[in-house]
Amino acid sequence: MRRCGRSRQPKAIPLIVLFLEYTRGTAEVPEAPTWLFAAHAGPTLAKDSKESQRRPTGRLIEFLRNLAIFSIKDAVLIQNADVPLQADRPFRVMAGDNRDREFSGWQKALDELVKIPGLIQEDTVICFANDTFIDHYGDTYLSWFDQSGVREALCQGKAVGYVDRSLKPVSLFGLTTDRWLRTSLFFIRWAELKAALPLRLPVAESEIFSCEGESLFLDRGGADGTDLASPHLSPNLRASLDRWLWAGPVVAGEFDRVWHSAERLSDESRPRLQQKAKCILIERLLSARLLQAGVELQNVRVSSRRWGGLFALADRCQLLEPAQNFRVRAGFTAKEMKRNFKKFLGYGG
Incomplete structure (x- = not known):
């Protein structure tokens, strides 16, 4: 597993952004040509304008810029929606494939991008995001992506994102696991991503x-x-x-x-x-x-930025998952557990 080189001034990590806008509740495939625009769609917006920041594409670019570890080589907005889209620079727009919603759209984009000579190298990081990355869960979790933690994890060949889990392992298509990346926003290098492709089910x-x-x-x-x-x-x-x-x-x-x-x-x-x-x-x-291929999932939920590092400490001490399991079996809500934990630490009501 190749690691990033160390230097006093870390090099920017090459990044390709794949942002997907999709139409919910339909399996229709857009009939538009693959590439709709050579550059961005719609009027040019100042990068810090309020209109740009309100749009998901603008919020994503703002987040990546604040993270300050990437050099964006390409940014593609994949249009699975059936309405005209507005995209901010540096996005260009292509028609997607909504049969498997974001996954078929992302797969189509990857199939196109690998045809471009020299664009995707082994150490190129792919940022996958869809239009729900701040809609359903808010944007607080974005602050858990800390600069040094994300850089180190990617250089170690890990996938980085919000990791969910089940209390008991489940099996699917011959593989067993109890955790998974929430795919509304995650990062992974091309070298590791290849083990998980294609982004489709292996059976009918x-x-x-x-x-x-x-x-x-x-x-x-x-x-x-x-x-x-x-x-x-x-x-x-x-x-x-x-x-x-x-x-x-x-x-x-x-x-x-x-x-x-x-x-x-x-x-x-x-x-x-x-x-x-x-x-x-x-x-x-x-x-x-990914897990079968030996690729670890770096969970931003245990970031050192969350709760002043308490989640990270509990995770390192292997206390976090047992506490969560106890909460479920005892019937406590997450809010009750947080309130009692704060009392135990001597702050909060």
Whole structure:
């Protein structure tokens, strides 16, 4: 694994930005030509203008500029949406592929960029982002990407982002894992990314999903006693995704979370929910492939910038995950745990 060289003045890390804007709830593929604009779309905006900062592309560039460790070699806005987009410099715009939402769009962009001689080298970092990176979770977590931590992790061949996990390991497509990168924003070098490509499922959807019943997945026994459950997904993974996407039955011993856009499972909602489930599986598979290849996931949730370094300290002492597991099993909310922890440390109410 090649590491970055050390010097008094660290060199800027070459970066390619892939930002995706997509249309939710449709699997339609844009019919526009691949490259829509040679340069940016729309009027030129001052880099610090209020209008630029409000747009996701402007917020992303502002975040990357503040991180101050990258030299942007290319920035591509992938248009999976069916409406005209406004993009700030240095973005250029290409038509995407919305069959697998952001993942098919990103894969199409990568397929195009690798054709450009000399653009992507082994140490080139790819920044993946989509238009939800500040919409659904706020922007507080962006401050957890600290300059030295991100640089060091990337130079060590790690993927960097917000890492989620399950309490128990799950299996998908022959791989077992209990953690994954949240793909709304993450960084990884090309040398490591190649182990996780392509960004698509390795089997047909008909081998995973059911067109009827009280689950999105093939998870039931046949009338003749045969097992029709998909062999590609473990039962606890299928159950947790049913819980997450349409508030299905509670999964014992697991985080009890329901998606902000969950809707009741019906004949009408099933295709939309299965499309979302497919993207979640691709997201999980990406991380599972990286972990199998020996690529560590650097979690910004334990950044030294969070809570004055307390999360980082608890993680180094191997106390963080046991505490989280205890919270779930004891039925405490995260807010209650934080309040009690602050009292224990002698500050806060």
